[in-house]
Amino acid sequence: MTVPGGEGQPEYGPVRPGDELPADRLADYLQQRMDGLGPLVALHQFPNGAANLTYLLDFSGRRLVVRRPPFGEIAVGAHDMKREYRALSRLWRSYPRAPRAYLLCEDHSIVGSDFLVIEYRPGVVVWGSLPPGLARQPSAGRRIGFAVVDALADLHQLDPEQAGVADLGRPDGFVERQVRGWRARWAAVAEPLLANLAAAPGTGRPSGESADLVAEAGARLAATRPETVRTSVLHNDFKIDNCQFDPGDPDRVRSVFDWDMATVGDPLIDLGTMLNYWPDPSDDPDNRPSHPDGQQDMGLPTRAEVVERYARATGADLAAVSWYEAFGCWKTAIVIAQLYHRYVMGNSHDLRQGLKGDRILPLARRALTILGG
Numbered sequence: 001m002t003v004p005g006g007e008g009q010p011e012y013g014p015v016r017p018g019d020e021l022p023a024d025r026l027a028d029y030l031q032q033r034m035d036g037l038g039p040l041v042a043l044h045q046f047p048n049g050a051a052n053l054t055y056l057l058d059f060s061g062r063r064l065v066v067r068r069p070p071f072g073e074i075a076v077g078a079h080d081m082k083r084e085y086r087a088l089s090r091l092w093r094s095y096p097r098a099p100r101a102y103l104l105c106e107d108h109s110i111v112g113s114d115f116l117v118i119e120y121r122p123g124v125v126v127w128g129s130l131p132p133g134l135a136r137q138p139s140a141g142r143r144i145g146f147a148v149v150d151a152l153a154d155l156h157q158l159d160p161e162q163a164g165v166a167d168l169g170r171p172d173g174f175v176e177r178q179v180r181g182w183r184a185r186w187a188a189v190a191e192p193l194l195a196n197l198a199a200a201p202g203t204g205r206p207s208g209e210s211a212d213l214v215a216e217a218g219a220r221l222a223a224t225r226p227e228t229v230r231t232s233v234l235h236n237d238f239k240i241d242n243c244q245f246d247p248g249d250p251d252r253v254r255s256v257f258d259w260d261m262a263t264v265g266d267p268l269i270d271l272g273t274m275l276n277y278w279p280d281p282s283d284d285p286d287n288r289p290s291h292p293d294g295q296q297d298m299g300l301p302t303r304a305e306v307v308e309r310y311a312r313a314t315g316a317d318l319a320a321v322s323w324y325e326a327f328g329c330w331k332t333a334i335v336i337a338q339l340y341h342r343y344v345m346g347n348s349h350d351l352r353q354g355l356k357g358d359r360i361l362p363l364a365r366r367a368l369t370i371l372g373g
Helices: 025-031 080-090 140-156 174-198 212-223 268-276 302-314 321-344 351-355 357-370
Strands: 042-045 053-059 063-070 102-105 117-118 232-234 241-246 262-265
Touching: 025 053, 025 102, 063 080, 080 102, 080 117, 140 232, 140 241, 140 268, 140 302, 174 212, 174 262, 174 268, 174 321, 212 321, 212 357, 268 302, 268 321, 321 357
Parallel strands: none
Antiparallel strands: 042 053, 053 063, 063 117, 102 117, 232 262
């Protein structure tokens, strides 16, 4: 994760209450293992992002990024620092958009969990508005959108063996395991959440609609699963706000971050996930993807143009792309459910997670709509 600020609007700030790190112990640990680190002069936190905790450490001019899982109980297999380290300690050689990981610490006496240390890169991230330097460029939104698609296509052209990351996943049966695994994750949190969601604003069900739309969408996805045509390296959470740009260049993604779910499998899972995050003029408030407010007004390419651009770049057969988009939407609903569940159970201090419950059922409803009603 390398998300600095840009042009007077830093994307890091004070550490949130409850997310503090033992700065002296962490600094001492890093100074003993990395050359050229002076005294620690500042420790900041990146406030954006929804899951892993990401910090900026300034050692007298040399900046490093530290990533750790959220505090409290977490779902099995989630927030995998070891996986992110395996990906980023290797991928940077063949995919320059991947920042280099320097160190993985599995000694929980340092910060209370596994953590990794990654290089820091200056640049800007597009959230709900265009950073000023990018906004001054003609057709900035379209250019940014196509650059994000190109960055994904380039990742999917890598040979996992040559990139040194073939051990990140098992391509055979990948999609079937994904559906089965996310159905199990929903089952683990569904019962305590459904009662809360039934009364949440915006989640009222039309007459005759299932109470558990997430389970219904999972069953539909399992029954209609397409066959995998090819395999590649997957980021597994690819979206506009996981990409970084140089302040004045909207035509190329400089960095891609948040690799803790990276794997090897069907690349259309990545494309479907990205489509789930992508705004489109056809969206309405009751049926919209999951993206930061404001991205719908940036002039991004349409989802149809995204699919066309990706198809041209990769030669992929996208006849079943709707299934993958529905899967991405459904999976996002479950990720949000896990984060919301952590907050409800008192395992998260991040107030943002307590506001997300009303997105779960609408996303599941959207997945069912994409699948055909």
